[in-house]
Amino acid sequence: MEYISVAIDGPSGAGKSTVARAVAARMxxxxxxxxxxxxxxxxxxxxxxxxxxxxxxxxxxxxxxxISLAYQxxxxxxxxxxxxxxxxxxxxxxxxxxxxxxxxPEVRRFLLDVQxxxxxxxxxxxxxxxxxxxxxxxxxxxxxxxxxxxxRAERRYRELKEKGQQVTLEGVLADIQAxxxxxxxxxxxxxxxxxxxxxxxxxxxxxxxSIAAVLRIIREKTER
Numbered sequence: 382m383e384y385i386s387v388a389i390d391g392p393s394g395a396g397k398s399t400v401a402r403a404v405a406a407r408m409x410x411x412x413x414x415x416x417x418x419x420x421x422x423x424x425x426x427x428x429x430x431x432x433x434x435x436x437x438x439x440x441x442x443x444x445x446x447x448i449s450l451a452y453q454x455x456x457x458x459x460x461x462x463x464x465x466x467x468x469x470x471x472x473x474x475x476x477x478x479x480x481x482x483x484x485x486p487e488v489r490r491f492l493l494d495v496q497x498x499x500x501x502x503x504x505x506x507x508x509x510x511x512x513x514x515x516x517x518x519x520x521x522x523x524x525x526x527x528x529x530x531x532x533r534a535e536r537r538y539r540e541l542k543e544k545g546q547q548v549t550l551e552g553v554l555a556d557i558q559a560x561x562x563x564x565x566x567x568x569x570x571x572x573x574x575x576x577x578x579x580x581x582x583x584x585x586x587x588x589x590x591s592i593a594a595v596l597r598i599i600r601e602k603t604e605r
Contacts, residue, residue: 397508398491408599415510417596426439440488480560483510497517506526534553535550
């Protein structure tokens, strides 16, 4: 049986994970949030007191890091050394750490085989920064999902406030702009749209419209 892989890339705060999770559930695909894996490594590094710029320290910590994904009631849970860190990895600070550790080649190699193996065993929908360009370059469906920085900041701000975090819209926007700069200019696997990816700008779309647009693209690509 030949399995289908769907690669969704895009900048921080574009709603990739929310949309991808919903689409995967509706299609019966396994959802893989690769960004959560980098966030988990970022959290591990942060907890050890290692600076995001300390590449040697980050690399040295990898043998002590065990990351796995568990699925309960259709939801993906991220486990760091057996601890469920699904909520702990979603803070702005850990987001910055995730961007820094993901620029380290050894970190990317650490996770690459795990991510590719997932695509060999089931229909999957994987989202991240370099899925279509590096991790699954042969995926039959590639989508670059984005939105304006202002729109992404407003969405992330509402999400964080609902979780009780003390943040400002200006601060969230600054974090997103900083993350964009880091992700698009890093030397290793920078964020970019794959040549054969479909561009989907969701600035003017609500969640349900974004989900419908992704479902439509997948069906157009797989039903030919």
